[in-house]
Amino acid sequence: MVIDRNRWDNAVQIPPEKFEGFWRERLKTERDILLIVGLGWDPRMTAFTSALKDLGGAGNRDIHLIHYKPSLSFRSEHQEYIDLNLNAFDLLVDSWAVKQAINITTRNSENLYIGDKEIAQYYKDFDFSAYTEILVDLSSLPKSLYFTLLYILVKKSIAHHKFLNVHAIVCQNPKLDSQIVESADDTRFLKGFRGQFGRIGNETIPKIWVPILSKNHSESLKKLRDITTPRDIYPILPFPSKNPREDDDLLIEYSKIFANEWAHFSSMNFIYAAEDDPIDVYQSILKLFDKQQEALKPLGGASFVISGLSSKLSSLGAFMAAFEKDKIAVVHAIGRHEPPESMDKDFWDEEHMTAFKKKLHSIWLTGEPYEL
Template identity: 30%
Template sequence: MAEFAQDYFAADKRKILLIAGAGFDPRSTLVAQCLVDSGTALDAVLIKEIRPKPRQNLSELAEGNKSDLEDLLQNSEVIEIEIFGTDNAVVGGRNAVKALHKLNYDDFTDVVVDISALSIGTSFPAIRYLTERIDAGLKPGNLHVFVTHNPSLDNSITHIPSDAPGYIHGFRGGTSLDSSSKAAKLWLPQLVAGRRPALNVLHSYVEPHDTCPIVPFPAANPRQVDILADEYIVELESAWSVDTRNLVYADESNPLDLYRTILNLHELRQRVFQDIGGSLMVLSPLGSKIMAIGALLAAMERNLPVAYLEAIGYDMVIGPIQANAEQKLVHLWLEGDAYPQPRPKLKSNGSANK
């Protein structure tokens, strides 16, 4: 990653806009530090997600990370994003898009979105908005997504779920179309330790005909699938009625693995159900950001709905193993100079869709 940053981002013609989270996550500063070390011309927009009554220890960590980022990034602006409205409705994604729409991108060759310390409900709409700008021929010319991967740290963060399940802003897919009312609905939830209540709420919300849970394999913990199967045994055997042959295995450290798996499953179901009402696949990425990126790419390419239960708060306990675990920087170049220009539209079901 450091080598790529020096070769590409630090080139004389490059000017970078970094969009990153200024949150409690210890990974908040790693991508910014890498870009600064490369010597690139860099401005930054730091998104501070505002939730009601945050834990005091996490507020202090977030404030410390924000100060560190402001010291590191000489040209930075902090934008506060309210995640919940006054009526407790989830508005974070919509607010993030509004804030990004107000920015001036004319001076930048590249935008880097670091989702390491951003929630999925904020990062998904932000990335989709920037992708659609480029599709429309507007600046920025290049869009990059970064995430710092640390499964041990992910497992140490507890999500406190709200009671407002819904579809992420910009990711309703075909759920509102009359043509989807008779479609065979398949739900692909990402199984995550400690998230049973949230996933059961989402199951009731989505009301799928079938469920294919996504589990990490290969994973940092070779026994992670067994651990998850044991935790979710009631859901798998009775509440969701999952055939063990319908588990979806995806590489925990490679977002493209899950992306390709979802696309293959989507194409297969479209052929099978096209004459009997069609197929509707609903994604629910609740865990690893790496696997969430894979779900994001598939959702944008095939216009799939993403059902999500936003966290009303978090808790975190970091032990020495989590704090000292190896951090892996993952980079995806989503749009721009790396692709043929003009970039051909991706095809889905015989029609040109993005």
């Protein structure tokens, strides 16, 4: 049983070296599972589904495969890779699980992003009572969808399904993540995460922005700063990380932004959190939040906003912090995801798939460990 000041201070986190053993033991008991997976070009898409099938266990196995695209007729430039994933996925699922395609249109007729609203609308009305476990594989879902998806699932679980276990799954590969280029076509607050921004009477409250950094996000940083207009900025750098120089590399990459574009920015504001530990990111954000709320109390506290420009595991910590404190907003740069230039069909070979399955993490967000 977890009892602590913050909801997830002692969250159950399963790192890669314990992943297979934990899930093999858990699946010795009959579990009715809903697995939610995104259909995209990322070669890690099938890693957890394959691992889950290998683990066996009794109980129903249902899968929601999220087909997300700007319109139903849209065909991606990377359709070849998407088809590779879909074919591999269908072979895994055949005679093992019941698959349902969930169509999420991400753009409206005016080309405005609506993906987060669409996925919220679908799952807020969904009946989860048939399941004991909801497994959300983030490996091929964009942050602009899974932040809101997890928000709906965790909120519903806490409010209505005390015994519903929600788990987030990530195939962590910071090197691959850092090579994925995301454009910043739209920058806006994600559904469920407006915090105090835009509320009447809060216009004069100081704004604090916490971007969680990784490589290749200069354009996003500029646009996100424009929309947040912060008084102070507290960037989170990955340390420790798999690449021992990752934090130094980021300091060099963004040095001109720090020096020339962020007025009055102080190097004392850098925060360090472990690259592969969402709990460390979560606790670092909450510690800063509490400190700033107290320091700025005479001014009405602070309007707090975070941006997860990092790997999915670090961004999961950002989600947890924003869910924990409803005064924390999330603003995100939304756009096209481009695969690494070096990626080819070899990423789908057995060697790569085996390696991906050895990098699976999970974090248990609601359910049995948190029952009071």
